[in-house]
Amino acid sequence: xxxxxxxxxxxxxxxxxxxxxxxxxxxxxxxxxxxxxxxxxxxxxxxxxxxxxxxxxxxxxxxxxxxxxxxxxxxxxxxxxxxxxxxxxxxxxxxxxxxxxxxxxxxxxxxxxxxxxxxxxxxxxxxxxxxxxxxxxxxxxxxxxxxxxxxxxxxxxxxxxxxxxxxxxxxxxxxxxxxxxxxxxxxxxxxxxxxxxxxxxxxxxxxxxxxxxxxxxxxxxxxxxxxxxxxxxxxxx
Amino acid sequence: xxxxxxxxxxxxxxxxxxxxxxxxxxxxxxxxxxxxxxxxxxxxxxxxxxxxxxxxxxxxxxxxxxxxxxxxxxxxxxxxxxxxxxxxxxxxxxxxxxxxxxxxxxxxxxxxxxxxxxxxxxxxxxxxxx
Numbered sequence: 001x002x003x004x005x006x007x008x009x010x011x012x013x014x015x016x017x018x019x020x021x022x023x024x025x026x027x028x029x030x031x032x033x034x035x036x037x038x039x040x041x042x043x044x045x046x047x048x049x050x051x052x053x054x055x056x057x058x059x060x061x062x063x064x065x066x067x068x069x070x071x072x073x074x075x076x077x078x079x080x081x082x083x084x085x086x087x088x089x090x091x092x093x094x095x096x097x098x099x100x101x102x103x104x105x106x107x108x109x110x111x112x113x114x115x116x117x118x119x120x121x122x123x124x125x126x127x128x129x130x131x132x133x134x135x136x137x138x139x140x141x142x143x144x145x146x147x148x149x150x151x152x153x154x155x156x157x158x159x160x161x162x163x164x165x166x167x168x169x170x171x172x173x174x175x176x177x178x179x180x181x182x183x184x185x186x187x188x189x190x191x192x193x194x195x196x197x198x199x200x201x202x203x204x205x206x207x208x209x210x211x212x213x214x215x216x217x218x219x220x221x222x223x224x225x226x227x228x229x230x231x232x233x234x235x236x237x
Numbered sequence: 238x239x240x241x242x243x244x245x246x247x248x249x250x251x252x253x254x255x256x257x258x259x260x261x262x263x264x265x266x267x268x269x270x271x272x273x274x275x276x277x278x279x280x281x282x283x284x285x286x287x288x289x290x291x292x293x294x295x296x297x298x299x300x301x302x303x304x305x306x307x308x309x310x311x312x313x314x315x316x317x318x319x320x321x322x323x324x325x326x327x328x329x330x331x332x333x334x335x336x337x338x339x340x341x342x343x344x345x346x347x348x349x350x351x352x353x354x355x356x357x358x359x360x361x362x363x364x365x366x367x
Contacts, residue, residue: 103254227359
């Protein structure tokens with residue numbers, strides 16, 4: 001069974017969760033889903049992140065109690081692991097719009113579905129859903145996802161791949177999405193703006209990685225985005 | 238405390254965030270030189286090494302000398318060249334874009350800027366703050 005099939009079967013398995021208002025598929029699988037027919041050609045880890053607004057926690061908790069083919073991990077109770085090789089892991093992560101400090105985070109303690117809640121996710125807003133294989137998959141607007149991936153620590157091998165996920169998103173982003181990136185960026189704290197700029201420079205100079213888009217032909221696009229963000233952020237560099 | 242390992246992950250995330258904030262605050266200080274050099278490279282489509290005579294000629298012609306070259310030890314001269322003047326690099330050696338050892342070993346570097354007013358304006362606006 002290829003990865004695309006496993007990803008879509010997993011999303012079918014958690015369809016009741018995906019129908020909960022506010023829930024979003026987030027993380028590195030989103031550019032896979034945004035490919036034509038959810039082509040899923042990017043090589044990323046074998047899991048899918050599900051963003052759960054804290055206001056929807058009760059509804060999601062009820063839905064996960066009914067899931068078939070997945071069971072809660074004993075070691076990591078915010079993760080549902082597959083009972084067969086047809087599916088992939090599902091990682092539930094909390095979104096709290098009240099957390100405006102991008103680098104803040106907390107644990108939503110719950111005996112059935114505890115969540116790690118990250119401030120960087122509070123910038124995600126629902127975008128046009130992906131319609132594929134009879135599924136309606138809620139995904140974020142590209143701008144929020146691009147910024148979320150750029151405002152956190154991107155060191156090491158996983159960091160490099162996460163930055164190339166940003167590149168994949170930039171390649172499908174419309175000019176209006178990039179305008180939105182600049183607009184949201186201008187309202188972020190200085191230190192977060194600097195982290196985003198720093199990660200863009202790292203992305204610009206990355207070497208190609210197997211199974212991910214090659215940054216070299218797109219370096220000018222990255223340079224123009226950095227120039228636009230510097231302009232949007234004011235005189236500070 | 239319930240789910241102690243989740244709380245441990247949050248503590249780790251917060252400590253990483255504190256390091257990121259610290260790094261961000263260094264952007265205009267000595268520690269931030271590596272970011273500032275990467276920024277210049279991001280705004281560049283080519284990187285060349287030139288000899289002293291060629292570098293003197295470029296500087297005398299009025300091309301911008303980036304102060305970032307004085308921010309590392311040993312210091313080096315870095316000139317920003319608009320892409321429309323790249324024929325001035327005859328006799329130079331192209332280098333891979335990046336902060337590799339062979340790049341940092343060169344005393345005279347020329348960065349050829351991407352075309353476009355937005356990039357050229359950005360790189361020059363940033364010089365005063367660097």
